[in-house]
Amino acid sequence: MSTTNSFGRSTQSIIAKDICILLVNDDHVCCNIVSNMLDHCRYEVFTYEKEMDALSIILEKKDTLEIILTNVHRTYAKKFEIIEHIEKEFKLQIILMSPDVDDIKKVSEGGGNGVTVYILKSLSVKEVNNLWANAMAQEKSKREISSSSSGKSRVKRKIETDEENGNVEKKTRIVWTKEMHQKFLEAIDQLRNDKVVPKKIAELMNVPGLTRENVASHLQKYRMCMKRAQGVFTSSPYDLTDPFNLNPSQANSQESHWNPFPFQIRSRNTTPSLFSLNFYESRLRTFPDMPLLSKIQFKPDRSFRVCGDEKKNILLSIEDNNNNNNNRICSDSHFAGFKLANDGKSIQFGQNGHFDDGSVNKSYIQQHDFCPEMGNDDSTLGPERDDWMSSVASLLGVDDSLPSILTQQQPPTLSHQNKVAATTMTQPPPSVGLQWSDWAEPPGFSPQQPPPSPPGNEVNDNFEIFSDFISPGLCELGKGIDENGVDATGICGFDDLLFNNQDLT
DNA sequence: GGTCCAATAT
DNA sequence: GATATTGGAC
Numbered sequence: 001m002s003t004t005n006s007f008g009r010s011t012q013s014i015i016a017k018d019i020c021i022l023l024v025n026d027d028h029v030c031c032n033i034v035s036n037m038l039d040h041c042r043y044e045v046f047t048y049e050k051e052m053d054a055l056s057i058i059l060e061k062k063d064t065l066e067i068i069l070t071n072v073h074r075t076y077a078k079k080f081e082i083i084e085h086i087e088k089e090f091k092l093q094i095i096l097m098s099p100d101v102d103d104i105k106k107v108s109e110g111g112g113n114g115v116t117v118y119i120l121k122s123l124s125v126k127e128v129n130n131l132w133a134n135a136m137a138q139e140k141s142k143r144e145i146s147s148s149s150s151g152k153s154r155v156k157r158k159i160e161t162d163e164e165n166g167n168v169e170k171k172t173r174i175v176w177t178k179e180m181h182q183k184f185l186e187a188i189d190q191l192r193n194d195k196v197v198p199k200k201i202a203e204l205m206n207v208p209g210l211t212r213e214n215v216a217s218h219l220q221k222y223r224m225c226m227k228r229a230q231g232v233f234t235s236s237p238y239d240l241t242d243p244f245n246l247n248p249s250q251a252n253s254q255e256s257h258w259n260p261f262p263f264q265i266r267s268r269n270t271t272p273s274l275f276s277l278n279f280y281e282s283r284l285r286t287f288p289d290m291p292l293l294s295k296i297q298f299k300p301d302r303s304f305r306v307c308g309d310e311k312k313n314i315l316l317s318i319e320d321n322n323n324n325n326n327n328r329i330c331s332d333s334h335f336a337g338f339k340l341a342n343d344g345k346s347i348q349f350g351q352n353g354h355f356d357d358g359s360v361n362k363s364y365i366q367q368h369d370f371c372p373e374m375g376n377d378d379s380t381l382g383p384e385r386d387d388w389m390s391s392v393a394s395l396l397g398v399d400d401s402l403p404s405i406l407t408q409q410q411p412p413t414l415s416h417q418n419k420v421a422a423t424t425m426t427q428p429p430p431s432v433g434l435q436w437s438d439w440a441e442p443p444g445f446s447p448q449q450p451p452p453s454p455p456g457n458e459v460n461d462n463f464e465i466f467s468d469f470i471s472p473g474l475c476e477l478g479k480g481i482d483e484n485g486v487d488a489t490g491i492c493g494f495d496d497l498l499f500n501n502q503d504l505t
Numbered sequence: 506g507g508t509c510c511a512a513t514a515t
Numbered sequence: 516g517a518t519a520t521t522g523g524a525c
């Protein structure tokens with residue numbers, strides 16, 4: 001070990017009084033920058049010959065070490081062993097750099113093994129300062145005591161020096177990895193009741209080195225993607241009637257007034273489609289209590305209706321295949337719907353209904369990626385994915401030239417619950433993932449007995465779907481008792497509603 | 506002066 | 516195409 005700032009070695013550790021950055025790097029520009037910082041900040045420098053030596057330094061300095069900074073190129077495998085070890089043992093931030101965006105993508109798609117930030121190209125002085133300041137802040141909150149003022153002022157002084165010198169460095173180009181994007185989405189989700197602005201997102205994400213500008217740029221892309229994704233739902237060749245009530249000739253008509261739907265769309269007379277049931281059947285096969293899904297079938301000519309709202313949510317009524325006597329109101333009816341999810345990159349698909357084993361009213365909800373621009377490619381699903389895509393394409397009435405909107409999926413975060421059981425038993429519903437009740441029980445569905453409001457300030461966004469679809473006056477139609485004498489109030493009134501509105505379609 | 510946001514540049 | 520930068524608006 002040495003205390004000089006000679007940067008001839010390929011791996012070095014830089015340790016300051018308040019913060020320690022382990023630099024595993026042979027990028028000479030980066031080293032020069034850090035060297036420059038050393039001059040200002042009196043770092044101690046530790047060099048070592050082998051990467052395993054870095055581990056011993058970390059072990060020795062684990063109480064002060066904050067950031068691991070390393071290049072990604074060449075010896076991937078070995079470095080990741082170490083990085084993974086560091087992440088598991090010491091819970092340190094790991095920052096990976098590469099001059100090549102493809103390198104970074106390759107690594108991040110491979111899981112990253114605990115890497116928290118990826119940085120393209122060499123570090124700039126500002127970047128290092130950002131990282132440093134961030135680590136300082138974390139360290140400060142960790143200690144929860146003062147005595148950190150000296151370090152903070154030192155960061156400030158450094159930045160001011162840069163500005164005095166007019167040292168305007170080009171910003172490091174960041175790479176939005178899967179993990180960072182996930183944080184981004186979580187931040188947006190947390191802000192759903194608040195104003196979603198770059199600053200707040202950046203704060204919530206709490207990623208070292210990530211600036212408000214970075215987030216603003218990503219947010220801009222996110223919103224564009226969201227807009228495009230929503231447009232897909234209205235670009236289908238369905239017969240749209242008075243979308244958004246923009247037709248002035250109908251704006252004041254009695255019909256459009258009482259019609260609860262902003263618009264209705266009717267399926268074309270295409271060949272009967274199984275929609276995505278092939279997909280679901282294969283997907284749900286691993287869940288033994290769900291075999292009945294295969295008995296639901298769409299028959300586009302008469303047996304299902306598709307409705308949408310101004311938010312481009314789609315709801316379908318489905319008729320049980322074993323009850324296909326006619327098109328009338330049917331207590332065994334099912335429904336399914338899909339909507340653009342809050343993350344802007346997926347759709348939520350749900351269905352529920354009575355099944356002909358007479359026992360339960362089962363509910364399912366799944367979420368699938370469909371906006372590749374904001375997601376990550378998962379093409380491991382093979383034929384299932386194609387089934388899903390083609391069936392949705394068929395439903396939407398678009399052909400195979402369907403834009404790549406429905407080509408991507410993520411492993412299903414599927415949750416399911418037996419609604420009857422959930423209301424009659426004390427056993428709480430599964431807490432993981434989306435709950436069907438989020439989707440299926442709009443407020444005001446039973447006007448006399450409104451469902452309890454969600455705890456805290458949580459908002460059930462899925463309420464919107466059914467409050468859009470079902471007018472308050474018609475909600476009562478959904479009431480019923482199943483053959484076990486259990487109140488089967490659900491969403492089954494939807495068929496009645498469609499039936500009543502049939503002449504409007 | 507800070508922030509947002511859409512347009513524009515790289 | 517993805518991200519950074521710019522410039523007007525608030």
